[in-house]
Amino acid sequence: MEIHEFSSLIDEYGNCIYRFCKGMTYTTEDAEDLYQQTFLVAFEKRHKLDRGGNVKAYLMQIASNLWKSHKTTYARHERIAPTVSFDNMEVDIADDNMDISENVVNEDEKQMLRTSIDKLPDKLKQVVVMFYGSELSIEEISKVLHIPKGTVKSRLHNAKEQLKDLLEGEVSI
Amino acid sequence: MKDTSMNNEDMDIRLQELYASDNVPDYLNIALKNKITAKAATEKKKIELWWLPAVLNTVIAVIGIIFALVLFEMARIGGSYTIIPNIINKASELTLKITLLGALVDLIIGWLATAIIIPVAKNNNY
Structure with a gap:
């Protein structure tokens, strides 16, 4: 595979991998590092990409394996650096139909949701980020994580239940 | 009082919206x-040395073959009156054949291992 072909893969699947990286790490630096590492490893193993198959799931598998091997480092960074990065707190005022106060509320809700997702056990968090963030199908997630489809569905269900409890708990406080 | 209850569809929408705005920054893709x-x-500049063990093995095997042949010839021509008589006395035609066969098998195994193991190792290069 030539460099320009690989670059087109970055353009095509970059967002989905980046969302996984951002969802699974706690700082922007770690997310960016994981994202770059994923594509650099994929580039080293690009002969496997030539064989066809599901490129998105293959890239996600690399990202997931890298995350597993570095997750203790990411957790340590979370302890010494603030979890909420400034770019997460930015308020997008580009939408004219919404006033600033509404936008702030939305961003606040999003931040609350992110914090709740971070509180989920890794197994559940991974499935949520892959399904909603990277937009992987149940089948693709089961391939990436080497678990049955039923397990993916039950993890998603459990994750949503726990998120509801966490969010309702936060709002009531 | 604000209704905090949430159904599955609400949760789906909120989760989808949460990640929708997370796009890769341009600077990150440029750096990557x-x-x-x-x-x-x-990678283009890197010198690959996968062939070196097999070539060394071949060189050693060829030296072994030459040594065995010389020893056999010395025994055939000079008999027990040549140098190192104890070894040369034992150098029969059968010993020579066994030595040559051993060297040949070593060569084949060496190159087969190179042909099989190297591509597998390259594929699994993580």
Whole structure:
């Protein structure tokens, strides 16, 4: 595979991998590092990409394996650096139909949701980020994580239940 | 009082909206593409030495074959009156054949291992 072909893969699947990286790490630096590492490893193993198959799931598998091997480092960074990065707190005022106060509320809700997702056990968090963030199908997630489809569905269900409890708990406080 | 209850559809929508705005920053993709270009350039310059063990093995085997042949010839021509008589006395035609066969098998195994193991090792290069 030539460099320009690989670059087109970055353009095509970059967002989905980046969302996984951002969802699974706690700082922007770690997310960016994981994202770059994923594509650099994929580039080293690009002969496997030539064989066809599901490129998105293959890239996600690399990202997931890298995350597993570095997750203790990411957790340590979370302890010494603030979890909420400034770019997460930015308020997008580009939408004219919404006033600033509404936008702030939305961003606040999003931040609350992110914090709740971070509180989920890794197994559940991974499935949520892959399904909603990277937009992987149940089948693709089961391939990436080497678990049955039923397990993916039950993890998603459990994750949503726990998120509801966490969010309702936060709002009531 | 604000209704905090949430159904599954609400949760689905909120989760989808949460990640929808997380797009890769341009600077990150530019840096990544630069790194990949640099990596590709380094790969081109890298000298591959996968053939070295097999070549060394061949050289050693050939030296062994020559040594065995010389020893056999010395025994055939000079008999027990040549140098190192105890060894040369034992150098029969059968010993020579066994030595040559051993060297040949060593050569074949060496090159087969190179042909089979190297591509597998390259494929699994993580």
